Amino acid sequence: MDGEGDLYAQVSARILSTVPMSAPVVVAVVGGGASGCLATAQLARSVAVTGRRFTILLVEPDGVGEGLAYLTRDPRHRLNVPAAKMSAFDDDPQHFLRWLRRHVAVDFPAGGFAPRQFYADYLRHTLEETLRAASGVLCERVFARATDVRRHGRRLRLTLDDGTSHPVDGVVLALGHGAATTSWAPPALARSPRFVADPWRADSQPRVPAGSDVLLVGSGLTMADMAQRWSRAGVRLHVASRHGLLPLPHVLDPAPPLAAPELPDGPLSLAQARRLVFDHIRAAGGDWRRAVDAMRPVTAELWARLDPAARSSFVATTMRRWDQVRHRVDPAIHAWLEQRRTEGSLVVHAAQVVDACDTAAGVEVSLSDGSRVLAAAVVNCTGAGAGVRTSHDPLVMNLLAAGLATPDALDLGFATEASGRLVAADGPRPAIWAIGPLRRGELWESTAIPEIRGQAAALARAVVAALPGPRVVRRVRDPYGLPLTASPQAAGRYVAGLGRILRVRSGAETLVAEAVAADPRFALGQAVLALLGAEWGADVDVETALRDAQRHAGRADERERRFIEVVAARIREPGGAGSAAALLSYIQAYPEDALAVSIAVPTIAFSGATEIPAEAWALVEGLAAVYRDDWWYRGLLAFTRQEQERWDEAAELAALALAVEPTAGHAVHAKTHVHYETGDHEAGLAWLDAWISTCGSDSSQRAHFSWHAALHELALGDDDAIRARFSAQLSPPAVSGVRALIDSASLLWRGLAAGAWTSVELGPVLETVPGALLVDPPTPFVGLHSAVALAAAGDCRRLAQLRRSAAARSSAVFTDTVAPLADALMHLLHGDPDRATDALIALPGVERLGGSAAQREIVEDTTIYCAIQANRPDIAQSLLQTRLDRRCSPRDVHRRAQLLTGHQTGRPSPTD
Secondary structure: OOOHHHHHHHHHOEEOOOOOOOOOEEEEEEOOOHHHHHHHHHHHHHHHOOOOOEEEEEEOOOOOOOOOOOOOOOOOOEOOOOHHHOOOOOOOOOHHHHHHHHHOOOOOOOOOOOEHHHHHHHHHHHHHHHHHHOOOEEEEEEOOOEEEEEEEOOEEEEEEOOOOEEEEOEEEEOOOOOOEOOOOOOHHHHHOOOEEOOOOOOOOOOOOOOOOEEEEEOOOHHHHHHHHHHOOOOOEEEEEEOOOOOOOEOOOOOOOOOOOOOOOOOOEOHHHHHHHHHHHHHHOOOOHHHHHHHOHHHHHHHHHHEOHHHHHHHHHHOHHHHHHHHOOEOHHHHHHHHHHHHHOOEEEEEOOEEEEEEOOOOEEEEEOOOOEEEEEEEEEOOOEOOOOOOOOOHHHHHHHHOOOOOEOOOOOOEOEOOOOEEOOOOOOOOOEEEOHHHHHHHHOOOOOHHHHHHHHHHHHHHHHHHOOOOOOOOOEEOOOOOEOOOOHHHHHHHHHHHHHHHHOEOOHHHHHHHHHHHOOOOHHHHHHHHHHHHHOOOOOOHHHHHHHHHHOHHHOOHHHHHHHHHHHHHHHOOOOHHHHHHHHHHHHHOOOOHHHHHHHOOOOOOOOOOOOHHHHHHHHHOOHHHHOOOHHHHHHHHHHHHHOOOHHHHHHHHHHHHHHOOOOHHHHHHHHHHHHHOOOHHHHHHHHHHHHHOOOOOEOOHHHHHHHHHHHHHHHOOHHHHHHHHHHHHOOOOOOHHHHHHHHHHHHHHHHHHOOOOOOOOHHHHOOOOHHHHHOOOOHHHHHHHHHHHHHOOOHHHHHHHHHHHHOOOOHHHHHHHHHHHHHHHHHHOOOHHHHHHHHHOOOOHHHOOOOHHHHHHHHHHHHHHHHHOOOHHHHHHHHHHHHHHOOOHHHHHHHHHHHOOOOOOOOOOOO
């Protein structure tokens, strides 16, 4: 056995506590910006796998997801990091990019810089989805501002500005950036109504008429945003900062990533740290962007090696230059700034504000370079600069006063442990953690999403481990959170087998059998074994497995018992309305059971629970909130979209699924149908052949994918390739049973109908198909293929048996469609293709036969064939033209041309 099953089980297994707590643990997350959203999401994730009850109070008076960074709704304000690097989760790097492509633009480039307003939307959406999926976690929004935290016995008490308070077990401080500092502003400027002290939260803005000047104090990323906001025709912008350094751009086509440098042992001086950075830039061939980006994994360690004096010196002498090369902007924004600078509508001053005088015409500001600017508005773009000691935030002040927090050595934030837990002035450590900018003094790089998401994951684990909880009784869950009543070893093998079922890969029955062998009382495993024997043709004693499942059902939980009942009904009443209703009712109660959904939706793997395509589509689409961005669900939705002829959406969903899981059978199936239905035969054949020989080499439905490849060859007119493929991939004993009927026999008939060969020999194929399946098929879809195969074999006796069996069924699809189809084919075999043609043209309910449009198309193939046999070329021409209007096919173009010129493509009938 290879290691794939074990690895899948390790990754997918989750833990469920079966011992309830008397009361949930309560954690307050103070702040709803990026840091707060990521901390809350990771807390929910960490708690969910423990099975504990947890309440998270998300304390934020304003919009969740916004904070200072993403508050803007101006589409010109862009992220300063490419979309591919902005995922909320370290373990899913493409998460944000996928979200953008789903909600904003399907072709959003990985290296593109998204408007910041979308990132706020993304954070909210991600948090909502994470909370929905987190069993046992309740998140309550608190629309207030936290003002104090005090010890309260063994707990803490959080006080809010609305006068209320909450007892909590822990607090996470996600306060974001502090208020913008205005200590640099002369008193006259600070008092002026033309001074915008906080550009993001200003209640009103000064009027700036055409011909005026605006002074932006500070030249970093805030300035870039404010320059776009305040720039307009006839207004000149002035930028003043001590160094006069504008933000630098990212490169449009970055070089491959560079490895981080190795740090020497022991403490480092600032000079040594600088030398290490410059040496790394030289090693990168002078590409400073590449070198600086490569420093990211070791920046926190490098910072920790510096003593307090070296850190202080860095802040005083090097910080601004480091921030400029480290925090870069969208190249388009940099180009815009430089264009304004060249035009003269943006003037940069390497100077500080030294004085100001408020006049009727504006604020006259004197700069240290000797220049004066008469400004209609002065905008503070210096960013957050106040330390915690001088903070005016009541919560920060009260934490320091109570000794629950201490400033870091540089007064940039709080002193913290490695997990982010606050260092108290005295007494035991409080159950208070900090995340984001509050940890900048300890980590230096603590404001960007890649660093914050890592902090959030580590903090969440630390919080869950530190806070009180009951003894946990461990029980394994499947990949979608459903608990399994089995030993850990048995559950692990089952989860691996389920992974193969959902991927439509072979070997599932072996893994499930191993699970049952490890725990013979594993009732759910026995039921799934029976199901695989009945519907996948697995080598299983179906009746024995089902009997064992029912015998041990008393040990199972309610969900597992209901699933066993569904399997029993499906095996005892295949295709029956009662079994279908039981399955759909079960899914309504347990929508997260991906196996049950797979059984219910008619695709490549199972026959489904409905004969009406729209019902299956509604079932899949209704599960979007349950599965969200899951690769398996995307593949299933992609198959639905192609059935709805929404080709572009199907292709996009399939690509997203395959990017995560290249063996995802439903996604491959959907992509295959898109190629076929859009007439992209050459590309579809090349892609499918490559997949079959690599990722799909162990697909449980490999024959069906080979059939799809043969359809491309049939459409292209490559008859030799079809024969070779049938011989190598679709002929017995490589294919047998129902697969031989639906794929192999149907291909032989379609080749005959299309003129690829003049006769067929179905005997060897039909010998592998159980006789009862041919004359008493379990579903209308199998009945369709039985009728065609028996007609192709010239077997009038068994075709008549099939007709009688279908006519006696309670299903309208059998009586109204399968039985008349058998009648039509009987006419053909009796030498009356004219009557057969009329019967096929009038045949109702073909779309309700099940399967895909490509499979049901065999009825159209048969009608064209009969019309040609009946010398009715007008009907054949019309049907071929209708098909060509749907998609291109070189063979059909050629056949229609022959009919138009009188060169009919009729062939002897199967009985000749």
